[in-house]
Amino acid sequence: MRVAVTGTPGTGKTTAVEGLDIDLERIHLNDVIHEEDLIVEHDDERDSAVADIDAVAEYLDGREDVLFESHLAHHFDADRVVVLRTHPEELRRRLTDRGEPEAKAEENAESEALDVILSEAVERHGADSVYEVDATDLDPEAVAAAVEAVVAGEREPRAGTVSFLDYL
Numbered sequence: 001m002r003v004a005v006t007g008t009p010g011t012g013k014t015t016a017v018e019g020l021d022i023d024l025e026r027i028h029l030n031d032v033i034h035e036e037d038l039i040v041e042h043d044d045e046r047d048s049a050v051a052d053i054d055a056v057a058e059y060l061d062g063r064e065d066v067l068f069e070s071h072l073a074h075h076f077d078a079d080r081v082v083v084l085r086t087h088p089e090e091l092r093r094r095l096t097d098r099g100e101p102e103a104k105a106e107e108n109a110e111s112e113a114l115d116v117i118l119s120e121a122v123e124r125h126g127a128d129s130v131y132e133v134d135a136t137d138l139d140p141e142a143v144a145a146a147v148e149a150v151v152a153g154e155r156e157p158r159a160g161t162v163s164f165l166d167y168l
Contacts, residue, residue: 002066003151004073006121007084008112010094010105012135012143016084017069019144022151025063029070032059046104067151074121081121081129082150083159084143087136088113088167113167115160122159130159 003024005013017026029051033039038055042048053075060068060076074081086094088109095105111117121130131150135143149155 001080002064002078004076004078004081005067005069005084005147006071006073006081006117008091008108008117009071010091010108011084011086012140013069013084015140016143016147017067019140020148022067022148024065024067024151027066027068029056029068029073032056071117074117074124078125079129080131080150081125082131082133082147083118083121084133084135085118085162086112088164090136109167113164118159127159128157131155131157132159132162134162
Protein backbone atom coordinates (compact mmCIF):
# COMPACT_ATOMS: atom_id res chain seq x y z
CA MET A 1 0.00 0.00 0.00
CA ARG A 2 1.12 3.54 -0.78
CA VAL A 3 -0.26 6.36 1.35
CA ALA A 4 0.35 10.05 0.73
CA VAL A 5 -0.11 12.57 3.54
CA THR A 6 -0.39 16.08 2.15
CA GLY A 7 -1.71 19.52 2.96
CA THR A 8 -0.78 23.15 2.93
CA PRO A 9 2.43 23.92 4.85
CA GLY A 10 1.58 24.28 8.54
CA THR A 11 -1.31 21.80 8.70
CA GLY A 12 0.66 19.37 10.89
CA LYS A 13 1.75 16.71 8.42
CA THR A 14 5.25 16.09 9.75
CA THR A 15 4.16 16.10 13.38
CA ALA A 16 1.31 13.67 12.68
CA VAL A 17 3.50 11.29 10.68
CA GLU A 18 6.14 11.25 13.42
CA GLY A 19 3.46 10.06 15.87
CA LEU A 20 2.15 7.19 13.73
CA ASP A 21 2.12 3.58 14.89
CA ILE A 22 2.06 1.79 11.51
CA ASP A 23 3.99 -0.88 9.65
CA LEU A 24 4.70 1.26 6.59
CA GLU A 25 8.03 2.84 5.75
CA ARG A 26 7.79 6.59 6.37
CA ILE A 27 9.36 9.07 3.99
CA HIS A 28 9.49 12.82 4.59
CA LEU A 29 9.69 13.96 0.97
CA ASN A 30 10.96 17.44 1.81
CA ASP A 31 14.00 15.85 3.48
CA VAL A 32 14.54 13.55 0.48
CA ILE A 33 14.27 16.46 -1.95
CA HIS A 34 17.10 18.29 -0.16
CA GLU A 35 19.25 15.26 0.75
CA GLU A 36 19.10 13.80 -2.78
CA ASP A 37 19.33 17.27 -4.40
CA LEU A 38 16.08 16.80 -6.32
CA ILE A 39 15.78 20.55 -6.86
CA VAL A 40 15.50 22.26 -10.22
CA GLU A 41 15.68 25.87 -9.06
CA HIS A 42 15.22 28.26 -6.15
CA ASP A 43 12.19 30.56 -6.05
CA ASP A 44 13.71 33.75 -4.67
CA GLU A 45 10.35 35.49 -4.28
CA ARG A 46 9.06 32.71 -2.00
CA ASP A 47 12.50 31.76 -0.65
CA SER A 48 11.87 28.10 -1.38
CA ALA A 49 13.33 25.27 -3.41
CA VAL A 50 11.43 24.04 -6.46
CA ALA A 51 11.40 20.24 -6.53
CA ASP A 52 12.04 18.17 -9.62
CA ILE A 53 8.70 16.33 -9.59
CA ASP A 54 9.87 13.73 -12.12
CA ALA A 55 12.98 12.94 -10.06
CA VAL A 56 10.89 12.59 -6.88
CA ALA A 57 8.48 10.27 -8.71
CA GLU A 58 11.48 8.20 -9.85
CA TYR A 59 12.76 8.09 -6.26
CA LEU A 60 9.38 6.73 -5.11
CA ASP A 61 8.97 4.36 -8.06
CA GLY A 62 8.83 0.73 -7.03
CA ARG A 63 8.43 1.45 -3.33
CA GLU A 64 5.54 -0.41 -1.73
CA ASP A 65 4.25 -0.41 1.84
CA VAL A 66 5.22 3.22 2.19
CA LEU A 67 3.73 6.40 3.58
CA PHE A 68 5.18 9.62 2.24
CA GLU A 69 4.51 13.09 3.53
CA SER A 70 4.87 16.55 2.02
CA HIS A 71 2.80 19.40 0.66
CA LEU A 72 3.72 17.78 -2.69
CA ALA A 73 2.80 14.19 -1.77
CA HIS A 74 -0.51 14.24 -3.67
CA HIS A 75 1.40 14.63 -6.95
CA PHE A 76 2.63 11.03 -6.76
CA ASP A 77 1.04 7.61 -7.18
CA ALA A 78 -0.76 6.51 -4.03
CA ASP A 79 -3.58 4.19 -3.06
CA ARG A 80 -4.86 6.58 -0.40
CA VAL A 81 -4.29 10.31 -0.01
CA VAL A 82 -4.80 12.00 3.35
CA VAL A 83 -5.26 15.76 3.03
CA LEU A 84 -4.79 17.57 6.33
CA ARG A 85 -6.73 20.82 6.58
CA THR A 86 -6.36 23.67 9.07
CA HIS A 87 -8.38 26.88 9.30
CA PRO A 88 -6.42 29.63 7.52
CA GLU A 89 -6.25 31.88 10.58
CA GLU A 90 -4.65 29.08 12.63
CA LEU A 91 -2.43 28.13 9.69
CA ARG A 92 -1.22 31.70 9.32
CA ARG A 93 -0.45 31.89 13.04
CA ARG A 94 1.54 28.63 12.94
CA LEU A 95 3.57 29.76 9.94
CA THR A 96 4.42 33.17 11.37
CA ASP A 97 5.24 31.59 14.75
CA ARG A 98 7.83 29.42 13.03
CA GLY A 99 9.38 32.42 11.32
CA GLU A 100 7.79 32.46 7.87
CA PRO A 101 7.41 35.91 6.31
CA GLU A 102 3.93 37.42 6.58
CA ALA A 103 3.44 37.37 2.79
CA LYS A 104 4.26 33.65 2.59
CA ALA A 105 1.96 32.87 5.53
CA GLU A 106 -0.87 34.81 3.90
CA GLU A 107 -0.35 33.11 0.54
CA ASN A 108 -0.57 29.69 2.22
CA ALA A 109 -3.64 30.74 4.24
CA GLU A 110 -5.42 31.84 1.06
CA SER A 111 -4.42 28.61 -0.67
CA GLU A 112 -5.95 26.67 2.23
CA ALA A 113 -9.16 28.71 2.09
CA LEU A 114 -9.44 27.96 -1.64
CA ASP A 115 -8.94 24.16 -1.18
CA VAL A 116 -5.99 24.18 -3.58
CA ILE A 117 -4.27 21.00 -2.37
CA LEU A 118 -7.55 19.16 -1.79
CA SER A 119 -8.69 20.01 -5.32
CA GLU A 120 -5.40 18.86 -6.82
CA ALA A 121 -5.57 15.61 -4.83
CA VAL A 122 -9.12 14.85 -5.96
CA GLU A 123 -8.27 15.72 -9.57
CA ARG A 124 -5.26 13.37 -9.61
CA HIS A 125 -6.54 10.50 -7.45
CA GLY A 126 -10.34 10.72 -7.52
CA ALA A 127 -12.66 11.37 -4.58
CA ASP A 128 -12.75 7.65 -3.69
CA SER A 129 -9.06 7.75 -2.71
CA VAL A 130 -8.97 11.07 -0.80
CA TYR A 131 -9.44 11.38 2.95
CA GLU A 132 -9.88 14.97 4.16
CA VAL A 133 -9.08 15.56 7.84
CA ASP A 134 -9.84 18.87 9.56
CA ALA A 135 -6.90 19.13 11.96
CA THR A 136 -7.69 22.66 13.17
CA ASP A 137 -8.77 21.71 16.69
CA LEU A 138 -7.05 18.32 16.94
CA ASP A 139 -3.91 17.62 18.94
CA PRO A 140 -1.09 15.79 17.11
CA GLU A 141 -2.10 12.43 18.61
CA ALA A 142 -5.65 12.78 17.28
CA VAL A 143 -4.37 13.71 13.82
CA ALA A 144 -2.04 10.68 13.89
CA ALA A 145 -5.00 8.49 14.93
CA ALA A 146 -7.01 9.78 11.97
CA VAL A 147 -4.16 8.92 9.59
CA GLU A 148 -3.80 5.48 11.20
CA ALA A 149 -7.54 4.90 10.65
CA VAL A 150 -7.09 5.67 6.94
CA VAL A 151 -4.13 3.27 6.70
CA ALA A 152 -6.10 0.54 8.50
CA GLY A 153 -9.13 1.01 6.23
CA GLU A 154 -11.28 2.10 9.16
CA ARG A 155 -12.20 5.47 7.68
CA GLU A 156 -14.26 6.17 4.58
CA PRO A 157 -12.92 8.48 1.86
CA ARG A 158 -14.32 11.98 1.93
CA ALA A 159 -13.43 15.22 0.26
CA GLY A 160 -15.07 18.59 0.18
CA THR A 161 -16.61 18.45 3.65
CA VAL A 162 -14.39 21.18 5.11
CA SER A 163 -14.90 24.79 4.07
CA PHE A 164 -12.77 27.75 5.04
CA LEU A 165 -14.28 30.22 2.60
CA ASP A 166 -15.23 32.42 5.57
CA TYR A 167 -11.56 33.41 5.68
CA LEU A 168 -11.79 35.15 2.33
